[in-house]
Amino acid sequence: MKKMVYASLLFIFFSTLFSLADTTVLKPSKEEEIRDTIVVHGMVLHGRVTGIGPQRLSFKLRYSDGTNRIAYKDIDSIYTKYNYRISFKRMDIEGRIVGIEENKQYLKILEGNHERTVKIADIDNFIMAVSEDDSFENVVRNKFPYTKGSIHAGLEVENGINRKNTADVRLNLKRKVAEHETRFFLNYNFETTQTADEPKVQNKDELIAAATYKNYFENEQFFFASLAAEYDRPRQIQQRWLPSVGYGYKFTFDKAFWLEPAVGLAYATTQYTDIQYQDDQFTAAALRLSGEYLMDDVIYINTLIIDGNIMYYPSLTAAEEDWIMRSNLGFSIPLFDFLSVKFIIDYTNDSNPDPEVGNNKTTSSLLFGFDF
Structure with missing residues (x-):
């Protein structure tokens, strides 16, 4: 009889202990x-x-x-x-x-x-x-509550009979306070190749930077002022400066799609690396178009962001002789809260005096980066 009592007491003790343990585990922090x-x-x-x-x-x-x-x-x-x-x-x-x-x-x-x-x-x-x-x-x-941005990069290193080093880095910053919006963009590209029979060749060494201020003074209308600078060694551009001012309007369609056309005046000045080409300066029209389209519930990837920019600066006196055009089209896929992958197509077209360089080139890049 005593054994049964002891067994019952032990059963009650351990049952109570396990019950308390379960209660402790399940209680949320x-x-x-x-x-x-x-x-x-x-x-x-x-x-x-x-x-x-x-x-x-x-x-x-x-x-x-x-x-x-x-x-x-x-x-x-x-x-x-x-x-x-x-x-x-x-x-x-x-x-x-x-x-x-x-x-x-x-x-x-x-x-x-x-x-x-x-x-x-x-x-x-x-x-x-x-x-x-x-x-x-x-x-x-x-x-920095009003500042947002992203940094994306693509790197490639190849070692063997052929050697190749490639880097593509892009930085975007945006600060918006009420009607005031400031943007900064920087893109650097570098590439060298070398073979067993040939010396190292520099295919890319180019930098593009631009700062733009917009004032949305009434509804979707805005004034803008921008300063762009760049150099491109393989294309013989030692340095180029391109300030511009103008007016634009933002068209918004269904909140997920917007377009911003803008017109204004610009002044372009270019210094070339080769002394046989004279420095170039001209006053130009500033024709700009930017936009973004956000697609949700896309199969497999959930969200796709398409964005693009076109900047065309034809000379006011000789548009067929002097012009500058830069454009890009990007496809972004957010992976997590801060990580994304981006595929970008860049198109460059300007009145370059070197016949071996030519007026235009197209570049496609696949980049990974962070959004903040």
Whole structure:
């Protein structure tokens, strides 16, 4: 009888111990309890909002490494427990999203005890508050809330009978505060080849940099001022400067597609490496076109971003003799929150005096990089 009593007591003791252990394991941590909630077509999703776009919201699901892009029209309700720093119309606020309203074009933000409505199209920046995430990356983003950009690179090294070294680096920066927008672009290309029978040949050594300021003074109309500089050793260009000013208009189609044509005046000055070619200067028309088209729910890749630029500067006095044209077409696939792959086609055309160089060239590049 005593053995049965002892066995029963041991059973009760271990059962209680295991029960407490199970309770301890299943109890969520403080971090797990904090999460954002979105209801999409009646389905409740838990996780964290990672971005606010013109047409879709980026949402990282709990216990998942991927990011979902959810159309605002599909969101029934939204409520965040994290605090976010939101910039719009020269204002910076810190608060939580507590709703979506007015035909899914406005977000309700709770700032302390004060609730305000913010138009999604007016949001310039959306990042997690430092009080929620004090990591180095998030602190830097909060220090420069209006600045976004990307850096992509492609490298190739070949060793053997033939030797080849190739580098292609591109940097894009954008700062937007209300109607003021500043962009900076830099592209550097380098390539050398060498064979057993031939000495090293430099095929590429070129740098293009451009800084552009736009002022959207009324609706989608803007004035711009730009300064571009470049050199291209194989094409005999020692240095080239190209300032321009003008007017443009932004056409927006369905939020995911926009075009910006612009016209103005420019002045081009070029110095060549070969002394047999005289330096060239001319006043030109500035004809520009840029655009972007974002495609969601693409089979296999989810999101595809197509962007392009055309810049044409024909001389006002002799367009057939002096002109400069630069254009590119890019296809970007976001892989994660910050990593993307980009395929770019560049077309260069100008009135180069060297007949061995020619007027035009086309380059295709596959690059990997980071978005920040």
